[in-house]
Amino acid sequence: MKHTTRDERTLLEVKHLKKHFPIRKGFLRRLVGQVKAVDGVSFYINEGETLGLVGESGCGKTTTARCILRALDPTAGQILFRTASGQVVDLATLPENELRPLRREMQMIFQDPFASLNPRMNLLDIVGEPLLVIEGIKSRKERAERVAEILRLVGLRPEYMQRFPHAFSGGQRQRIVIARALALHPRLVVADEPVSALDVSVQAQVLNLMMELQQRLNLTYLFVAHDLSVVKHICNRVAVMYVGKLVETAPTDELFYHPKHPYTEALMSAVPVADPRIRSAMIPLEGDVPSPANPPPGCYFHPRCRYAVDICSQEAPNLEEIEDNHFVACHRAHELKLRGIGG
Amino acid sequence: MSSEQRPILSVRDLKTYFFLDEGTVKAVDGVSFDVYPGQVVGIVGESGCGKSVTVRSVLRIVEKPGRIVAGEIFFRPRKGNGRLLEGSQDGYVDLARLDAQGREMRAIRGAEIALIPQEPMAAFSPVHTIGDQIMETILLHQAVNEEEARRLGIERLREVGIPNPEQRMEAYSWELSGGLRQRAMIAMALSCHPTLLIADEPTTAIDVTTQAQVLNLLRSLQQQHNMSIIFITHDLGVIAQIAEYVLVMYLGRLMETGPVVDIFHHPLHPYTRALLKSIPSVYTRSRTFLPTIEGSIPHPFNRPPGCPFHPRCSQFTAGICDQKTPLLQPVNEQQSVSCFLYHRRAEED
Numbered sequence A: 001m002k003h004t005t006r007d008e009r010t011l012l013e014v015k016h017l018k019k020h021f022p023i024r025k026g027f028l029r030r031l032v033g034q035v036k037a038v039d040g041v042s043f044y045i046n047e048g049e050t051l052g053l054v055g056e057s058g059c060g061k062t063t064t065a066r067c068i069l070r071a072l073d074p075t076a077g078q079i080l081f082r083t084a085s086g087q088v089v090d091l092a093t094l095p096e097n098e099l100r101p102l103r104r105e106m107q108m109i110f111q112d113p114f115a116s117l118n119p120r121m122n123l124l125d126i127v128g129e130p131l132l133v134i135e136g137i138k139s140r141k142e143r144a145e146r147v148a149e150i151l152r153l154v155g156l157r158p159e160y161m162q163r164f165p166h167a168f169s170g171g172q173r174q175r176i177v178i179a180r181a182l183a184l185h186p187r188l189v190v191a192d193e194p195v196s197a198l199d200v201s202v203q204a205q206v207l208n209l210m211m212e213l214q215q216r217l218n219l220t221y222l223f224v225a226h227d228l229s230v231v232k233h234i235c236n237r238v239a240v241m242y243v244g245k246l247v248e249t250a251p252t253d254e255l256f257y258h259p260k261h262p263y264t265e266a267l268m269s270a271v272p273v274a275d276p277r278i279r280s281a282m283i284p285l286e287g288d289v290p291s292p293a294n295p296p297p298g299c300y301f302h303p304r305c306r307y308a309v310d311i312c313s314q315e316a317p318n319l320e321e322i323e324d325n326h327f328v329a330c331h332r333a334h335e336l337k338l339r340g341i342g343g
Numbered sequence B: 001m002s003s004e005q006r007p008i009l010s011v012r013d014l015k016t017y018f019f020l021d022e023g024t025v026k027a028v029d030g031v032s033f034d035v036y037p038g039q040v041v042g043i044v045g046e047s048g049c050g051k052s053v054t055v056r057s058v059l060r061i062v063e064k065p066g067r068i069v070a071g072e073i074f075f076r077p078r079k080g081n082g083r084l085l086e087g088s089q090d091g092y093v094d095l096a097r098l099d100a101q102g103r104e105m106r107a108i109r110g111a112e113i114a115l116i117p118q119e120p121m122a123a124f125s126p127v128h129t130i131g132d133q134i135m136e137t138i139l140l141h142q143a144v145n146e147e148e149a150r151r152l153g154i155e156r157l158r159e160v161g162i163p164n165p166e167q168r169m170e171a172y173s174w175e176l177s178g179g180l181r182q183r184a185m186i187a188m189a190l191s192c193h194p195t196l197l198i199a200d201e202p203t204t205a206i207d208v209t210t211q212a213q214v215l216n217l218l219r220s221l222q223q224q225h226n227m228s229i230i231f232i233t234h235d236l237g238v239i240a241q242i243a244e245y246v247l248v249m250y251l252g253r254l255m256e257t258g259p260v261v262d263i264f265h266h267p268l269h270p271y272t273r274a275l276l277k278s279i280p281s282v283y284t285r286s287r288t289f290l291p292t293i294e295g296s297i298p299h300p301f302n303r304p305p306g307c308p309f310h311p312r313c314s315q316f317t318a319g320i321c322d323q324k325t326p327l328l329q330p331v332n333e334q335q336s337v338s339c340f341l342y343h344r345r346a347e348e349d
Helices: A061-068 A096-103 A123-135 A140-153 A158-162 A170-182 A200-217 A228-234 A252-257 A262-270 B051-058 B103-108 B130-141 B146-159 B178-189 B208-225 B236-242 B260-265 B270-278
Strands: A010-025 A030-046 A050-054 A076-082 A088-090 A106-109 A188-192 A220-225 A237-242 A245-251 A320-323 A326-328 B009-020 B023-035 B040-044 B066-075 B113-116 B196-200 B228-233 B245-250 B253-259
Touching (some): A010 A220, A030 A061, A030 A220, A030 A245, A050 A061, A061 A188, A061 A220, A106 A170, A123 A158, A170 A200, A200 A228, A228 A252, A262 B208, B023 B051, B023 B253, B040 B236, B051 B196, B051 B228, B178 B208, B208 B236, B228 B236, B245 B260, B245 B270, B253 B260, B253 B270
Parallel strands (some): A106 A188, B040 B228, B113 B196
Antiparallel strands (some): A010 A030, A010 A076, A076 A088, A245 A326, A320 A326, B009 B023
C-alpha cells in the first residue's frame, strides 16, 4: 500500500494514533475497561525541525513517543515515516523484521541519565553497542575509532572511553546518552524530557548541544517535555496534549503569544515568571486532570474550562486547522480571545 | 526594638558536616541569615548546594552521619511556650544546643516550626488515613480531645481548599491526586498554626497548573496567618513569584543575599548572574544559544580551595579566588555578597 504524507518535507506524520491499555480484574482477568492513554493523536514533523510535545503528567506524551519508536505497539492509527531512501512506510503496522533496518534511523534520548546507562559498561561499550549490533562492526579497534569521533561530537574527551558512567556528572552522562543515540546517524531523535533531571546550570549546556547537533547533522527532534520555558526555547512548533488528545498545535511563538485553546491559555498563565516585578495573575485551573480510564463526555477539558458552553459537554471537538499551521480542538476557537504570555 | 522587627529565626555561621568513611562532606559550611515575622525567604541553589540540609538543621532532623558542628540557630518561640525560655534573656532559644530528640525540640518541631516536604507521596503513611495523621499532630501539640482534634482537622482541610473535607479525613494518601495530596500535606503542616513554615521544594513533584494552585494557596495562607516561610526551590520562576528575600547557595555557602527584586534585576555575584542568564525563559527569543556556566558542580569530596565557585567563574582572579574564601559581606543597603570583586574580607584559616 502506498502512503502519502502532508508534503515532501514531512519526515514523520502521525495520523489518529491510539494506544489503549486494557484494565483487567478478578480471577478470570475479565476486561473491565480501557485506559485510553493516547486517543486519536495526529501531528507531523518536517525534516530538520523540532516539535515539542507538552502536557501534564499522565497526558500520554511519553506513550505517544514510545509508540512512534514501536517500543509499544499502537492500538490503531498510522505512523508514517519517510525513510532515508525516500519511501514512506507505516511504522504502526510494519512487522519486526522490516522495522529492524529502520531502527537506526530513529533513536531515543531518555529522561534520567542515572537510570538509562548500564553502570557495568564503559563508554566504549555503551556508545559502541549499537555499532556492533546494527552495523556489525566486529573489530574493537574500529569501534573505538568511531566512538572517539562521536564522543568528540558531543563534547566529551575520547580519553574517557574506558571509564564507567559513575565517573561522570549528570550533564556529562546526558552527553553520553546523546552520543549513544547519535552513534548510528539517526534522522529522527525522540527526546523524552532530556533536561528535566539536570541541574539548571547544566540544562543550558545540554540544550545548546542539542541545537548545535541539530544544525550540524540535520536532525529532526520530537521533544517531549513538561517545562514550557525549555520547550519555548528549543522548539519550532509545539503540540499540547490533554488526557490522551491533542488540543492545540502551532508554531512556537504563535502558540505562546496567541493561544487558541483555553487549556493552553491556562498552562501559559501557570508558568511562574522569573521576574518578581510581574507577580502574574495565574488563571486558577479548578479541579484535577480526569482519569484517561474514565474521561468526561464531550470535550475532556470542559469541566475545568471557564469558557465552556452546552455543546462542550456533549460533543468532542475535532482538531481543525483554523489558521495556517495552527490546529485547535475547541468548539469556540473562532470566537475566543485568549491571553498568551505577557498578555 | 519592637518584637516585630526582631527576627523570628537567626542562623549564625551554621556548619553541618557529614562524616563518611570516604571523608567529610561539608554540606553546610558557614551559613548565616535571618527570617523576620511574616517574611517569605527563598533559598535557591542547585542540587547538593546544602539548601535542604540547612533547613533540616533548623528542624534538627539531620540524619546520621551528619551533625551540626558549629554555629547557632536562634529561634524566638511564642510567648506561651514559656518553659522553653528558661535561662534565656532575650526570648530566643538556640536550637543547635537542644537535644534533637528532647522534649523542648519536640515542642517546637511541628508546633512552632513545621515542614512541607518535597514528596507528599513519601511523606504520608500509606496505612493510616489522612485524618488520623493530621489528628495525631494536633493531639500531640494541643490540649484538646479527640473530637475537637477531628473538628480542627476538618477545618484545616477546608482551609486549604479540599472539597468534602469530612470524607477526605477517611481517605488514604494514595487515594488523592497529586494536588490534593500536597494540599493535605500543607493542612497537616498548618494544623498547629506554626509561626515558621519550611517548604522544601513543595511544588517540584507536581504539574505546572497544580503548582500554580499550591503557590496561590501558600501566598494567601501566609497573609492570613502572618507566618514566616522559608521556601526552598531550584526554580527561579517560583522564587520570583513567592519570595521577598532570597538566599543564593552554592556548595554549602551563601553566595549572595538580598531582596528578591535586587537579586533578579541587579545581581552582583558572578554565580547569581550566570544562573539567571542560563535559564531559558518564555520571554527570551526561541532557538538562540543560551549563555552557560562552564563545567559542573564539583563532587562534594573534591571541594575546590578558596571560593567554591572559582573553577566555573568567568571573573576568576588567580592567586586570590583560588586561595582565600570570601566572606558574605554587605556591599550596599540591601545586598550581601561573598565575592572578592566587591570586598576583600576573607575567611581566616
